[in-house]
Amino acid sequence: MEALIKKRIKQVIKGDQDAFAEIVEIYSNGIYQLGFRMLGNRHEAEDIAQEAFIRAYVNIKSFNQDLKFSTWLYRIATNLCIDRIRKKKPDYYLDAEVSGTDGLTMYSQLASNSPLPEKELESLELQESVQKEILKLPEKYRSVIVLKYIEELSLNEISEILDLPLGTVKTRIHRGREALRQQLRYV
Amino acid sequence: MKCDEEIVELMHEYLDDEIEPQNEMILRDHLKSCKECETIFNEFKKTIAVVKGTSRMQSPPNFTAKVMASLPKERKKVGMQRWLRNHPLIAAASLFLVLMTGSVFSTWNQEREFSVSKQENLVIQNDTVIVPEGEVVKGDVVVRNGVLKIEGEVQGDVTIINGEKYLASAGHVTGQIEEVNEVFDWIWYHMKRIAFEVVDIFNEGEE
Ligand SMILES: [Zn+2]
Numbered sequence: 001m002e003a004l005i006k007k008r009i010k011q012v013i014k015g016d017q018d019a020f021a022e023i024v025e026i027y028s029n030g031i032y033q034l035g036f037r038m039l040g041n042r043h044e045a046e047d048i049a050q051e052a053f054i055r056a057y058v059n060i061k062s063f064n065q066d067l068k069f070s071t072w073l074y075r076i077a078t079n080l081c082i083d084r085i086r087k088k089k090p091d092y093y094l095d096a097e098v099s100g101t102d103g104l105t106m107y108s109q110l111a112s113n114s115p116l117p118e119k120e121l122e123s124l125e126l127q128e129s130v131q132k133e134i135l136k137l138p139e140k141y142r143s144v145i146v147l148k149y150i151e152e153l154s155l156n157e158i159s160e161i162l163d164l165p166l167g168t169v170k171t172r173i174h175r176g177r178e179a180l181r182q183q184l185r186y187v
Numbered sequence: 188m189k190c191d192e193e194i195v196e197l198m199h200e201y202l203d204d205e206i207e208p209q210n211e212m213i214l215r216d217h218l219k220s221c222k223e224c225e226t227i228f229n230e231f232k233k234t235i236a237v238v239k240g241t242s243r244m245q246s247p248p249n250f251t252a253k254v255m256a257s258l259p260k261e262r263k264k265v266g267m268q269r270w271l272r273n274h275p276l277i278a279a280a281s282l283f284l285v286l287m288t289g290s291v292f293s294t295w296n297q298e299r300e301f302s303v304s305k306q307e308n309l310v311i312q313n314d315t316v317i318v319p320e321g322e323v324v325k326g327d328v329v330v331r332n333g334v335l336k337i338e339g340e341v342q343g344d345v346t347i348i349n350g351e352k353y354l355a356s357a358g359h360v361t362g363q364i365e366e367v368n369e370v371f372d373w374i375w376y377h378m379k380r381i382a383f384e385v386v387d388i389f390n391e392g393e394e
Binding site: 046170 | 199202227231233234235237239240241242244246250251253254257258269
């Protein structure tokens with residue numbers, strides 16, 4: 001897979017734009033997911049994911065081909081997410097939290113329209129509380145938790161993506177995990 | 188009883204898959220004997236399970252196409268290379284016709300003189316052609332070996348061969364703008380014209 005990506009990157013650098021489509025295809029779900037869990041709504045997730053790929057394309061020549069492409073791409077995307085979280089004004093933040101529960105609207109719609117088995121409703125509710133608690137985490141804990149448990153990346157990769165020492169990443173994961181435990185232990 | 192922070196630290200090490208074997212023994216022994224820590228440990232494991240268990244999102248339909256459409260335009264030559272690759276027969280046929288009919292190379296070398304298509308409201312100053320502001324020039328404008336300044340409107344295609352163009356902010360071209368600046372482009376320009384005539388499927392490969 002890395003070999004295929006490297007080959008496509010070389011083609012893109014030569015100017016073959018079409019070769020980039022495959023790269024987008026491979027990482028689009030992961031990057032979109034990162035945006036959704038970091039920002040809490042689909043619209044912003046799509047926005048940020050698009051921007052991440054466009055930035056990767058525009059800056060592809062500055063990508064060090066000895067490194068893993070995904071690490072570089074995740075770094076671009078995570079930075080965009082963190083920037084956006086920091087720029088959010090308090091009232092907008094509240095907005096995002098409300099729209100961040102768009103699964104909940106889905107849940108209420110589903111509940112009224114089609115009778116779902118009890119179990120699935122429960123799991124939708126659970127999904128909602130988990131998403132809400134992740135969004136409540138301060139951005140520095142949120143990013144490590146999302147990268148570790150949603151994107152399932154290794155601590156080393158996370159440290160490279162965030163450009164932080166491994167020890168700092170661990171401390172943040174511990175704090176994030178503790179905060180989530182406090183909130184989610186009774187769900 | 189309040190347990191040592193160290194035990195929670197060991198839990199984190201365990202959860203990060205980084206615990207030393209002897210520490211894992213200490214942790215296990217402690218959890219067997221301490222209800223409080225066992226509860227915390229189980230809460231951690233449950234928390235991780237529910238976070239990992241959130242459903243995986245799919246990027247929206249057409250996401251890739253949208254990204255591809257928002258990328259800055261690629262350079263012309265690669266577009267041409269891809270077109271050649273995808274249409275080798277038409278390309279070969281066009282090239283053959285180019286070489287048969289027009290002596291492309293000699294025309295490239297000979298046609299070094301300034302020339303411009305004839306439209307009456309074009310303003311010509313030495314080697315510079317101006318589409319004046321407020322004027323509408325009808326038909327395709329072709330400038331060879333000169334500079335084209337577009338301040339008004341061109342209703343048609345613009346082709347600049349071995350020259351430069353400046354499009355003012357008020358300037359507007361309804362058709363396509365094409366610049367031909369190298370022998371390579373020059374052949375390409377001829378091939379495209381012939382390809383257009385040979386088959387009418389020429390709609391990719393260009394920019
Ligand atoms: Zn204990």
